[in-house]
Structure formats: structure tokens, C-alpha cells
Amino acid sequence: MRFDVCSNFLSENSLCVFLLHGVVKNSNYHYRNFNRKHILAEEFDFFLETLMKNGTPVSMDNLIEYSNEKMMPENAFAITFDDGFENNLSVAAPILKQYNVPATFYLTTDFVANNTMSxxxxxxxxxxxxxxxxxxxxxxxxxxxxxxxxxxxxxxxxxxxxxxxxxxxxxxxxxxxxxxxxxxLGYQVVYSGTSEIDTKLNWEDVKCLEQCDLFTIGGHTHSHPIMSFLSETELLHEIGYCLSLLKKHAGITTKHFAYPEGMSNCYNQKVIKSLKSFGIKCCPTAEHGVNQISSKSDLFKLKRIFVD
Ligand SMILES: [Zn+2]
CATH class of the missing domain: 1.10.720 (Transcription Termination Factor Rho, Rna-binding Domain; Chain A, Domain 1)
Incomplete structure (x- = not known):
């Protein structure tokens, strides 16, 4: 959904979880970023300004509390970022801090460890x-x-x-x-890049994000496969290795995760059971929609709104 109309989704009794990947200062490409995975800094600023005028920001931790009967504020919204782009820290974080808006960053640990491109x-x-x-x-x-x-x-x-x-x-x-x-196409095989839509967070950057009270780190697998396509062994490795690297390199223990790709065919009960076995409490999808939060809510099937 275009960044300038996202606040239309806010409503009294529901929670909007917004999904972003990156925020950049420039985006001058012919093919890259054509789906606006990375929006411009001034667009992100306008997006947060509009949301703050009309809604109440909450964290994904708050959301777990709301599912345990705590009252959710009206027009609640949460901000999430997937994958772990460096621009999350250098461009998005200062704007989030300026508006005092919490955000959760779901990291693919191979992207962080090796600056890998998807x-x-x-x-x-x-x-x-x-x-x-x-x-x-x-x-x-x-x-x-x-x-x-x-x-x-x-x-x-x-x-x-x-x-x-x-x-x-x-x-x-x-x-x-x-x-x-x-x-x-005539090129050498390339696995990583240094442009602002390629560079990933490194472990120091992750620690820097984690140190800010507004921000939460979650897992997003080790190598970004579609989780429902994996064998049991591969699935446990993708979750377990991701969580162990977050712990080892950034001292982070988390109850948050997001499914790569996140459409309805990308997760299933087997995936959810595996995540729960690692102590994960909440895992949003990338299916489009808003959420009713109550004790009956399934925090492993939360819908999100892709911001473009
Ligand atoms: Zn992803």
C-alpha cells in the first residue's frame, strides 16, 4: 500500500502491522527497487508523521500483552522491518526516534554475517x-x-x-x-553488494539497534528460505542457527520471528510448532490485512500491510 494512504487502515478496534524492508536517501534505478521495497526517507517521515497524528504506536512486545487481555489503545499500529538492511539503522532509525515510534527488525542472519544479497x-x-x-x-x-x-x-x-x-x-x-x-547476462557470480539497497547490518549495527529501548530484534531464518518447503531437519537448522547467531554475536534472546516471503503457502502448522519449540511467541505473516487482537488471537497468523 502506498505510504501516503496507509493511515486509512487505522481503526478503533484493530491493529495495523506495517511491513517495510528499507528506507533510503536516493533510489535512481531502472530495474532495481521497482517494487519499492525501499522507500525514500522523506516518504517514511511523512508516513510516520501521518500515523502519529491519527494513531498510537505499539511494539510487538505490547502486542503479546494485548493478547493476554491488556487493553489495546485505539488506532494501534506497529512498525516492522524484514531482512536486515543497513539503511534500517542509518536512515530509518533516526526518523523512528524523532517520532518516538517503536519498531521490530526481523534479521536473516546469513545476510548479517556475510552481507549476502537475497x-x-x-x-x-x-x-x-x-x-x-x-x-x-x-x-x-x-x-x-x-x-x-x-x-x-x-x-x-x-x-x-x-x-x-x-x-x-x-x-x-x-x-x-x-x-x-x-x-x-555476462557477469561473474555476485553474492553481495555495497549500494544502499544491498548493504546489510553487521553485528555491531545490530547491537546498536538493540541498545535503543524503542527497538526489538527478531529472527527471519538464517538464509531466507521458504520455511514450508523445508524438511524437518532443515527447518530446525534455519530457526535454531539464526537464533544462536543472534545470541552469540549480539547477545540477543528473542521471542519474535517473521516468515520469509510470508504468504499463506510459506508457513504451516509444522513451521509454527517448530518456532514455538524455540520459545517464539509471535510471528507475523506478509498476508495483507489488519488484526483483531484478543486472547483468541493467533500471533502466528498476524497480517501485515506492505508499505510501498
Ligand atoms: Zn524477508
């Missing part, structure tokens, strides 16, 4: 590098013949096709596909 950011990066090529040709496992792409619009719709297909097909190895596309 598989789709690696593909978007290669498309951006190829912007001046009049024609690009790409083979992907779900198409019988290579796709020929000329116009920017066809490239953007193909990027959407890639996102949609990969998120629904557990047989596709995401990073293998990204490496293949980078090579097909």
Missing part, C-alpha cells in the same frame, strides 16, 4: 547492470525456450514472473537460478 536482489542487480543491452536472452527451468527481452516493460514483467514462479515452486534452487542468470 536471491531476487541478485537477479535484479544483473538486470540493472544489463540496462544498456538492447536485447537480453535468458533460459529459466520453467520455460521450454529462452526468453528474449528488449523493452524495459517486458524485463519488468519477466522479473515479476521470476518472483511469482520461484515463490510457488519448491523444486527451484533460488541461488542457483540467480547465479545462472548472472552468468547468462
Amino acid at each position: 536471491w531476487i536482489d541478485r537477479i535484479d542487480w544483473a538486470f540493472e547492470q544489463s540496462v544498456a543491452c538492447p536485447l537480453i536472452e535468458i533460459s529459466v527451468p520453467w520455460r521450454k525456450i529462452p526468453v528474449k527481452l528488449e523493452a524495459p516493460s517486458s524485463r519488468l514483467s519477466f522479473l515479476n514472473e521470476i518472483r511469482k514462479t520461484v515463490k510457488n515452486d519448491r523444486s527451484i534452487n533460488q541461488h542457483k537460478l540467480s547465479s545462472s542468470i548472472q552468468r547468462q
Whole structure:
């Protein structure tokens, strides 16, 4: 939902949980950030200013209390960030502090430990590098013949096709596909970057966020797989290793987690049971909507509103 109309979702009896990934000072790209995963600092400022005029900020910890009968304020909203981009600390945090708004940051620990890009950011990066090529040709496992792409619009719709297909097909190895596309477009295989939409928080940055009373850190797996696609062993590793690295490198013990991708096919009862076995109490989805909070609320199926 566009940042400037998000406050329309506030209402007396429900809680809006907003989902963001990044806040940046500039965003001048042809293909990268076309879905506005990172919004501009002045847009984020306007978004918080409008929410503060009309609503009451709460933390995800407050939310656990509201599910235990504590009264929730009217027009309540919570701010969450997924993945662990460095701009969360350098650009978003000062604006959150200025408005005194709590936020929860769900971190993918491999992104933090190795400054890794997500598989789709690696593909978007290669498309951006190829912007001046009049024609690009790409083979992907779900198409019988290579796709020929000329116009920017066809490239953007193909990027959407890639996102949609990969998120629904557990047989596709995401990073293998990204490496293949980078090579097909004539580049070396790239796993990390230093632009403001690539750089991730490092462990010092994570500690810095954690030290601020307004902010909470949660897990978002170790390598950002779709959790429902994993075997039991892989699932326990993705959760357990993520939580152990948060503890080891930043001294953080958390009861918060968010599912990578977060759509209805990305989690299930097996995933929820595994999270609970690690002491996780609350795990929002990325399904669109607002939430009624009561003792009957399932804090593992909370809906969020994607801010773009
Ligand atoms: Zn994510």
C-alpha cells in the first residue's frame, strides 16, 4: 500500500502491522527497487508523521500483552522491518526516534554475517547492470525456450514472473537460478553488494539497534528460505542457527520471528510448532490485512500491510 494512504487502515478496534524492508536517501534505478521495497526517507517521515497524528504506536512486545487481555489503545499500529538492511539503522532509525515510534527488525542472519544479497536482489542487480543491452536472452527451468527481452516493460514483467514462479515452486534452487542468470547476462557470480539497497547490518549495527529501548530484534531464518518447503531437519537448522547467531554475536534472546516471503503457502502448522519449540511467541505473516487482537488471537497468523 502506498505510504501516503496507509493511515486509512487505522481503526478503533484493530491493529495495523506495517511491513517495510528499507528506507533510503536516493533510489535512481531502472530495474532495481521497482517494487519499492525501499522507500525514500522523506516518504517514511511523512508516513510516520501521518500515523502519529491519527494513531498510537505499539511494539510487538505490547502486542503479546494485548493478547493476554491488556487493553489495546485505539488506532494501534506497529512498525516492522524484514531482512536486515543497513539503511534500517542509518536512515530509518533516526526518523523512528524523532517520532518516538517503536519498531521490530526481523534479521536473516546469513545476510548479517556475510552481507549476502537475497536471491531476487541478485537477479535484479544483473538486470540493472544489463540496462544498456538492447536485447537480453535468458533460459529459466520453467520455460521450454529462452526468453528474449528488449523493452524495459517486458524485463519488468519477466522479473515479476521470476518472483511469482520461484515463490510457488519448491523444486527451484533460488541461488542457483540467480547465479545462472548472472552468468547468462555476462557477469561473474555476485553474492553481495555495497549500494544502499544491498548493504546489510553487521553485528555491531545490530547491537546498536538493540541498545535503543524503542527497538526489538527478531529472527527471519538464517538464509531466507521458504520455511514450508523445508524438511524437518532443515527447518530446525534455519530457526535454531539464526537464533544462536543472534545470541552469540549480539547477545540477543528473542521471542519474535517473521516468515520469509510470508504468504499463506510459506508457513504451516509444522513451521509454527517448530518456532514455538524455540520459545517464539509471535510471528507475523506478509498476508495483507489488519488484526483483531484478543486472547483468541493467533500471533502466528498476524497480517501485515506492505508499505510501498
Ligand atoms: Zn524477508
